[in-house]
Amino acid sequence: MYNRRIFMLGATATAAALGLAACGGEGAGSGGPDTDAAPSDQTVGVAMPTQTYERWVADGNNIKKGLEDKGFKVDMQYAEDDIPTQQQQIDQMVNSGVSVLLIASIDGASLSSQLDAAAAANIPVIAYDRLLTDSENVDFYVTFDNYKVGVNQANALMFGLGLLDEKFEAADDAPKGPLNVELFAGSLDDNNAHLFWQGAIDTLQPYFDDGTLVVLSEQTDIEQAATQRWEQETAQKRMENLLTTHYNGGEELAGVLSPADPLSRGIINALQNAGLGPTLEEGLPVVTGQDAEIASIKLIADGVQSSTIFKDTRTLADQAILSAESILKGEEPEANDTETYDNGVKVVPSYLLPIQMVLENNYQEIMVDSGYYTPEQVESGQL
Ligand code: BGC
DSSP: OHHHHHHHHHHHHHHHHHHHHHHTTTSSSSOSOOTTOOGGGOEEEEEEOOSSSHHHHHHHHHHHHHHHHTTOEEEEEEOTTOHHHHHHHHHHHHHTTOSEEEEOOSSTTSOHHHHHHHHHTTOOEEEESSOOOSOSOOOEEEEEOHHHHHHHHHHHHHHHTTSBOTTSSBOTTOOOSOEEEEEOOOOTTSHHHHHHHHHHHHHHHHHHHTTSEEOTTOOOSHHHHOOGGGOHHHHHHHHHHHHHHHSSSSOOEEEEEOSSHHHHHHHHHHHHHTTOOSSTTTTOOEEOOSSOOHHHHHHHHTTSSOEEEEOOHHHHHHHHHHHHHHHHTTOOOOOSBSSSOBOSSSBOOEEEEOOEEEETTTHIIIIIITSSSOHHHHHHTOO
């Protein structure tokens, strides 16, 4: 039954891809795949959310270079986190007849009419890193293992608190607690934020249940912890408010679950401004992160931020390009998950890439020895 279901989902995806390919060139617009066309006759539309975040700049650069190296033309647009701008950009790509769309959305549910227009013009759509929701017109999804990101963030938090040892097993000399922690989540309109949160909460729950960890503010719902548009200042302000409201009588804050590096840096600013730290050794609470941004890798090297999660956007760009090429050839892109990503209308076949936890004891190996950042970049905290 289990395998059959996967097969059926796969078969549906094949039919969809082939159906789209077969219709290419005959439909309403001039867009969509043409299986006989050379790459140089095909334009890939790439819609990206914002350039304020380092990772999306890296994603865009990697995708553009990868596609151009293979001879494709690229129409890439950033929307600076403004939903109407992203809608217009995609409308324009559809009207100009791109062959395939790669979309990293701002709000995953806000592009239904653009996706309808793409489908009417036979243009296949690949959701890039963020799931496109509430639409049947999503052909494929490339991303990282988002639930595992949350699990690893929770494990990194507990490692930093001394609850887990280097093997991420219960530490022999673990503090009994209660240890106070506060929780932050990402933007609620980004499906990833929910998976990061779920992975983290599932992992932390036993420690809440037995009283080892306590959220003093009692803000334990994702709605209370959310950070609209993943903004650093919003996270900093919320941390400041939490400190003045709940930690003004000598209560000790041990750690903060932060879902992404810019938020982590806002949280760390708030903590340091309140006189904590400035380093972990000097009592700064343990703060997690995600994206291995250069400024945060410097903070990890300096013993300030406790951890981050490295998601190699070069591999994501490569996987997105491979998927686009398969679709353009009328083939089914390779999926390794056909169950997890239900977008409210259908389960979108997906390819999930692995992630890595980065700590003070391994940042050198993962981020520097691998050639991803130079020692000078880590030293300066800038690219
Ligand atoms: C991405 C994260 C990123 C966040 C904010 C999420 O969708 O998966 O890598 O930190 O958006 O840009």
